[in-house]
Amino acid sequence: MTTSPLFKTVCFVGIGLIGSSLARAMRKHGLAERLLCLDVCEKARTTALALSVVDSATGNAAEAISEADLIVLGAPVGATQAVGEAIGPHLKPGAIVTDVGSVKLAVIRDLTPYLPEGVEFVPGHPIAGTEHSGPESGFAELFEGRWQILTPLPGCDQKAVDKVAELWRRVGSQVEIMDPHHHDKVLAITSHLPHLIAYTIVGTANDLEGHMQQEVIKFSASGFRDFTRIAASDPIMWRDVFLNNREAVLEVLQRFTEDLTALQRSIRWGEGEVLQKRFTETRAIRRAIIDAKQA
Amino acid sequence: MTTSPLFKTVCFVGIGLIGSSLARAMRKHGLAERLLCLDVCEKARTTALALSVVDSATGNAAEAISEADLIVLGAPVGATQAVGEAIGPHLKPGAIVTDVGSVKLAVIRDLTPYLPEGVEFVPGHPIAGTEHSGPESGFAELFEGRWQILTPLPGCDQKAVDKVAELWRRVGSQVEIMDPHHHDKVLAITSHLPHLIAYTIVGTANDLEGHMQQEVIKFSASGFRDFTRIAASDPIMWRDVFLNNREAVLEVLQRFTEDLTALQRSIRWGEGEVLQKRFTETRAIRRAIIDAKQA
Ligand SMILES: NC(=O)c1ccc[n+]([C@@H]2O[C@H](COP(=O)([O-])OP(=O)(O)OC[C@H]3O[C@@H](n4cnc5c(N)ncnc54)[C@H](OP(=O)(O)O)[C@@H]3O)[C@@H](O)[C@H]2O)c1
Ligand SMILES: NC(=O)c1ccc[n+]([C@@H]2O[C@H](COP(=O)([O-])OP(=O)(O)OC[C@H]3O[C@@H](n4cnc5c(N)ncnc54)[C@H](OP(=O)(O)O)[C@@H]3O)[C@@H](O)[C@H]2O)c1
Numbered sequence: 001m002t003t004s005p006l007f008k009t010v011c012f013v014g015i016g017l018i019g020s021s022l023a024r025a026m027r028k029h030g031l032a033e034r035l036l037c038l039d040v041c042e043k044a045r046t047t048a049l050a051l052s053v054v055d056s057a058t059g060n061a062a063e064a065i066s067e068a069d070l071i072v073l074g075a076p077v078g079a080t081q082a083v084g085e086a087i088g089p090h091l092k093p094g095a096i097v098t099d100v101g102s103v104k105l106a107v108i109r110d111l112t113p114y115l116p117e118g119v120e121f122v123p124g125h126p127i128a129g130t131e132h133s134g135p136e137s138g139f140a141e142l143f144e145g146r147w148q149i150l151t152p153l154p155g156c157d158q159k160a161v162d163k164v165a166e167l168w169r170r171v172g173s174q175v176e177i178m179d180p181h182h183h184d185k186v187l188a189i190t191s192h193l194p195h196l197i198a199y200t201i202v203g204t205a206n207d208l209e210g211h212m213q214q215e216v217i218k219f220s221a222s223g224f225r226d227f228t229r230i231a232a233s234d235p236i237m238w239r240d241v242f243l244n245n246r247e248a249v250l251e252v253l254q255r256f257t258e259d260l261t262a263l264q265r266s267i268r269w270g271e272g273e274v275l276q277k278r279f280t281e282t283r284a285i286r287r288a289i290i291d292a293k294q295a
Numbered sequence: 296m297t298t299s300p301l302f303k304t305v306c307f308v309g310i311g312l313i314g315s316s317l318a319r320a321m322r323k324h325g326l327a328e329r330l331l332c333l334d335v336c337e338k339a340r341t342t343a344l345a346l347s348v349v350d351s352a353t354g355n356a357a358e359a360i361s362e363a364d365l366i367v368l369g370a371p372v373g374a375t376q377a378v379g380e381a382i383g384p385h386l387k388p389g390a391i392v393t394d395v396g397s398v399k400l401a402v403i404r405d406l407t408p409y410l411p412e413g414v415e416f417v418p419g420h421p422i423a424g425t426e427h428s429g430p431e432s433g434f435a436e437l438f439e440g441r442w443q444i445l446t447p448l449p450g451c452d453q454k455a456v457d458k459v460a461e462l463w464r465r466v467g468s469q470v471e472i473m474d475p476h477h478h479d480k481v482l483a484i485t486s487h488l489p490h491l492i493a494y495t496i497v498g499t500a501n502d503l504e505g506h507m508q509q510e511v512i513k514f515s516a517s518g519f520r521d522f523t524r525i526a527a528s529d530p531i532m533w534r535d536v537f538l539n540n541r542e543a544v545l546e547v548l549q550r551f552t553e554d555l556t557a558l559q560r561s562i563r564w565g566e567g568e569v570l571q572k573r574f575t576e577t578r579a580i581r582r583a584i585i586d587a588k589q590a
Contacts, residue, residue, distance in 0.1 A: 078567075127517050131581075147514060176513075186510045189500055191517035196562075197492055198518075200555045202577040204547070205484055207554075215481045217583045218471075219442060222422050222486035223493075225584055226521050232581035235574035242562045242570055252499070253559055257552075259502075260495045264548055267537045272373075275537055279530035282497040286426075286527035288512045289520055 005033050006167055011068035012037040013083055015048040015057070018100045018126065019074030020138030023053045025171035028140040038064035038087070040075075048135040065090035070167075073099035073111070078240035080107050084114030093118035096160045100126055102187065102237070104151045104180035106244035120160035123151045123180060125187070126173065133234040144172030145293075151180035188248035192241055193256060196249065198230035199238070299325075301462055306331040306363035308378055310343040310352070312425065313395045314369030315433030318348045320466035323435040333359035333382070335370075343430040360385035365462075368394035368406070373535030375402050379409030388413035391455045395421055397482065397532070399446045399475035401539035415455035418475060420444045420482070421468065428529040439467030440588075446475035483543035487536055488551060491544065493525035494533070 010026065012019040015037040026032050035054040038061055039045050045057035058064050065071060065087045075083055080101070091097070097119060101107040104123050115121055128146035130137065148168035152161045165175045178186075205216045205224065216224060242249055266274040289295050305321065307314040310332040321327050330349040333356055334340050340352035353359050360366060360382045370378055375396070386392070392414060396402045399418050410416055423441035425432065443463035447456045460470045473481075500511045500519065511519060537544055561569040584590050 127514050129517070146516060149514075186507065186514060187517060189503070189507075190511050190514045190519040193499075194496060194518035194522055196558060197496060197522075197555070199574055199577055200558055201489060201492060201551060202580055203558075203573055204488075204551045204554045206576050206580055207550075208484070212481065212484075213580075216485050217580065217587050217589065219422050219444075219481060219485045220584050220587075220589050221441060222424070222482065223489035223525060224485040225589060226525060227489055227492075228577070228581040228584055229590075230518060230521060231574075231577040233574075235571045235578075238574050239567050239571040243565055243567055246562055246565075249562060250559065253555075255502075256496060256499045257555070259499045260492070260548075260552070263491060263495055263498075264545065267541055267544060270538055270541070272534050272538055276530045276534040278498055279494050279526075279528075279533050281501050282494055282523070282526040283530075285497055285501055285508075285512065286523040289515050289523055292512050292515075294512065294515050294520060295524075 005031055006163065006170070007032045007070045009034045009036065009068050010070045010072065011064050012054065013039070013064075013071060013073045013087060014075030014079070015039045015044050015054065015135050016074055017130065017133045017135075017137045019072060020048060020053045020135035021140065021142040022072060022074070022100070022171065023048075024138055024140035025143060026167075027053075029170050031167060031170055032070070036064050036068065044135050051135065053135055053138070061086040062090050066092060068092070069095055071095060071097045073097065073101065076237045076240045077101040077103050077107055077244050078236075080110035084111045088114030088116065091116055091119045096120050096122060096163065098122045098124050098164050100124060102191065102241050103245040104183045108151075108153065108180055120157045121153070122156065122161050122164040123153075124164065124168070125149045125151075125183065126168070128173075131229055131232045133237070141172070143168065146173050148173035148175050149178050149183055150175060151178050151183050153180075184245050184248045188245055188252045192245055192249050193252050195230055195233060195238055196242065196253065197256070198227040201227050202231035300328050301458065301465070302327045302365045304329045304331065304363050305365045305367065306333055306359050307349065308333045308366060308368045308382060309370030309374070310334045310339050310349065310430050311369055312428045312430075312432045313421065314367060315343060315348045315430035316435065316437040317367060317369070317395070317466065318343075319433055319435035320438060321462075322348075324465050326462060326465055327365070331359050331363065339430050346430065348430055348433070356381040357385050361387060363387070364390055366390060366392045368392065368396065371532045371535045372396040372398050372402055372539050373531075375405035379406045383409030383411065386411055386414045391415050391417060391459065393417045393419050393459050395419060397486065397536050398540040399478045403446075403448065403475055415452045416448070417451065417456050417459040418446045418448075419459065419463070420446075420478065421463070423468075426524055426527045428532070436467070438463065441468050443468040443470050444473050444478055445470060446473050446478050448475075479540050479543045483540055483547045487540055487544050488547050490525055490528060490533055491537065491548065492551070493522040496522050497526035
């Protein structure tokens with residue numbers, strides 16, 4: 001792996017789990033000369049500096065952005081407009097902006113109006129993460145062996161796309177180019193619906209009376225526990241995901257509810273064959289995931 | 296840990312994942328003099344013998360049961376009546392019968408009529424397992440640090456309960472005594488509903504057209520993947536669980552559906568505060584599970 005820096009100065013706007021992981025990985029692989037961050041959260045800035053995740057941290061957009069060759073947006077997607085407003089006036093010509101948001105159409109809609117001529121935007125989404133947040137939770141290996149989806153818009157400079165793709169390859173990811181609309185539909189199924197379901201079932205358990213709740217915790221190893229990890233993910237990040245991928249989430253939720261209602265009916269009427277058939281079909285997907293080395 | 300055998304002859308009826316794991320653990324800890332199995336599946340019998348999980352394997356109930364001091368039922372719960380019919384006439388006076396079924400009321404209902412006077416039944420359920428099945432998937436450590444629930448009926452001989460409890464303690468479990476009705480309600484939440492939800496969401500993905508399905512597999516690491524492991528569990532075992540814990544499952548499913556509908560409505564109407572509040576509450580349960588060392 002070559003160590004020639006890909007970028008001179010990089011600024012992370014939002015230095016949380018994902019931003020700090022990419023910063024660590026860029027440092028590890030020597031992909032930038034200088035790493036800066038712009039974050040509204042003083043604690044995040046202090047932590048990122050103390051851990052040497054970045055060389056310099058500030059809450060002042062002019063200072064952070066005006067020299068950056070690459071700007072990586074790593075704030076919750078609901079902050080995109082505020083971020084655009086803050087950084088837009090300070091972006092230098094020739095700079096590349098990318099992001100790591102879990103939804104793509106809304107980020108493109110909210111950021112594009114603030115980008116000056118001569119600045120290229122390459123939207124992206126790493127299919128990697130944990131249920132933790134903040135710069136203290138990041139690690140350089142987070143993206144190794146994972147997918148990085150890029151959703152460039154028509155008319156975007158191919159050189160900018162290639163450079164961002166190269167960055168992700170150097171930190172260990174495989175890059176996939178996708179249409180942003182399609183991204184939001186696929187992720188509604190693979191990520192947003194599973195999180196919504198997990199939040200719901202853990203919420204249902206949380207509403208139980210005290211004694212029952214204690215037992216749910218005690219005997220959680222029988223299936224429930226796996227959902228609680230997912231449902232421990234950041235509430236603000238996920239609020240923003242659902243508010244900003246509403247249509248795709250509601251559509252796939254509708255399908256899910258129909259399927260659940262059908263199984264419920266089969267249980268009520270004792271349709272053993274239907275249940276067994278349905279429970280057998282699902283094994284194929286598990287096998288395919290294992291074969292695709294994503295298990 | 297003492298090595299004096301607790302039982303002379305033990306017979307496993309159904310030598311699958313759970314039965315074979317307990318047989319291995321009993322062998323490892325020297326808890327029985329002789330281990331037998333009675334299984335309708337020839338392949339399971341051959342495998343269990345070849346792996347020395349048991350000393351002898353048969354499909355003949357008279358042969359297997361008549362000398363056993365402890366009989367452990369490890370077939371799917373839907374087979375309980377057939378098992379009772381087969382073993383009932385051959386149980387010797389003073390023998391103890393226990394089981395590992397995931398539901399308790401139905402097993403008690405289906406087995407009790409076949410048990411002769413002088414035979415004690417101690418229903419049980421280990422809160423331990425994997426998504427695999429068959430005797431080749433078992434391992435002696437499966438129960439270490441896990442809960443074993445026992446649901447003895449009023450009038451059961453306390454010595455029999457104590458002996459079964461001691462068995463589970465010796466293989467590394469903590470024993471909890473519970474009312475069978477309560478067991479079925481608690482497990483409907485911690486285990487049966489999570490499995491039903493996982494089967495549903497993976498089924499929903501399985502119904503997608505080919506291209507979309509490929510992408511779901513490719514990008515499954517974003518949440519979906521965790522559900523596919525649960526939904527790869529044995530179809531027959533789970534069909535039987537749902538058919539035999541119908542009321543409790545339907546009741547908790549009703550609560551879940553109400554909660555999901557409420558979240559769906561909040562997404563549709565953009566109620567960010569409701570979503571954030573709900574997603575914050577669920578973190579407490581995760582922390583409690585980590586504190587209870589069940590994570
Ligand atoms: N976590 C995952 O597993 C994962 C995976 C893939 C993609 N993503 C995406 O990655 C992004 C970041 O997620 P994360 O988990 O890294 O979040 P995080 O750990 O919560 O960090 C986000 C940081 O951005 C800051 N911030 C908020 N508004 C800002 C603004 N207007 N300007 C500058 N900084 C701002 C936050 O400060 P405050 O705390 O004060 O708000 C926080 O320090 C999200 O868009 C998410 O959708 C996450
Ligand atoms: N798997 C888990 O994670 C887990 C956890 C806790 C409790 N349990 C409970 O443990 C029990 C066994 O589960 P498992 O996963 O060990 O199952 P498994 O691996 O599928 O093994 C069950 C064995 O029982 C045999 N069998 C079926 N009907 C029988 C009959 N009438 N007489 C004798 N043997 C018969 C099966 O043969 P065929 O294959 O030919 O039917 C199979 O060999 C179930 O009641 C389940 O609810 C399972």
